Amino acid sequence: MRLCVNIDHVATLRNARGGSIPDPVEAAQIVESAGADGIVCHLREDRRHIKDSDVFKLRKIITTKLDLEMAPIPEIVKIAMKVKPDLVTLVPEKREELTTEGGLNVISMKKYLKKIIRKFHNKGITVSLFIQPVRDQIEAAKEVGTDMIELHTGDYANAPTSRQKRRYLVIINQMAKLAKSFDLIVNAGHGLDYTNIKPIVAMKEIEEVSIGHAIIAKAVFTGLEEAVKEMVRLVKKV
Numbered sequence: 001m002r003l004c005v006n007i008d009h010v011a012t013l014r015n016a017r018g019g020s021i022p023d024p025v026e027a028a029q030i031v032e033s034a035g036a037d038g039i040v041c042h043l044r045e046d047r048r049h050i051k052d053s054d055v056f057k058l059r060k061i062i063t064t065k066l067d068l069e070m071a072p073i074p075e076i077v078k079i080a081m082k083v084k085p086d087l088v089t090l091v092p093e094k095r096e097e098l099t100t101e102g103g104l105n106v107i108s109m110k111k112y113l114k115k116i117i118r119k120f121h122n123k124g125i126t127v128s129l130f131i132q133p134v135r136d137q138i139e140a141a142k143e144v145g146t147d148m149i150e151l152h153t154g155d156y157a158n159a160p161t162s163r164q165k166r167r168y169l170v171i172i173n174q175m176a177k178l179a180k181s182f183d184l185i186v187n188a189g190h191g192l193d194y195t196n197i198k199p200i201v202a203m204k205e206i207e208e209v210s211i212g213h214a215i216i217a218k219a220v221f222t223g224l225e226e227a228v229k230e231m232v233r234l235v236k237k238v
């Protein structure tokens with residue numbers, strides 16, 4: 001399994017004082033040298049963490065892959081076309097939310113998504129859709145022509161009991177298999193951490209996980225390099 005690390009919260013910390021440290025570019029370099037397979041950043045409409053200039057700088061220095069998370073809105077689509085990340089992950093976005101809540105409702109925006117996915121493909125950019133592990137959404141994702149999906153693992157991560165967690169794991173596993181049977185590449189993310197990653201790593205249909213908050217939080221105590229290395233060990237079972 002591959003590990004991509006979301007570095008948004010390095011920018012959150014930087015923006016708390018409005019200066020230039022800690023620098024997301026330096027973070028990306030450390031994350032890559034610690035063995036991660038890619039860097040994720042989310043250019044939100046309100047620019048609360050990653051800024052436009054960060055994305056352009058990251059594009060220049062990243063040697064693994066850059067996954068730009070974004071809402072499928074014209075303003076950000078335009079920027080993504082200029083940045084040309086290796087991958088765009090399309091997510092829903094609400095101004096008041098603390099983090100991405102829920103998955104993209106692909107069913108309700110099929111026509112629009114088809115159009116912008118075609119645009120990204122014309123620029124050579126791979127597309128992933130962040131969706132709930134729900135059959136209808138996966139079928140719609142296949143229909144609109146995405147290359148990949150990222151299954152939302154938030155319900156599993158936040159489930160209060162181990163019984164509920166097991167139930168969500170069954171659903172994630174079934175939906176990963178379904179997506180794979182449609183020839184979609186399957187990734188997963190949201191709320192994953194050092195304690196709940198193991199059952200996800202065991203799912204052979206899932207090729208990549210995207211993890212942010214838990215790694216950056218651990219880095220406060222251990223340093224970023226060690227925090228990434230520890231997750232690399234869990235994800236790659238080394």
Ligand code: PXP
Nearest residue numbers: 100130189190191210211212213
């Ligand atoms: N994947 C997607 C699509 C996300 O929006 C986020 C949050 O930015 C993540 C993964 C990472 O979630 P977390 O920070 O909880 O690891």
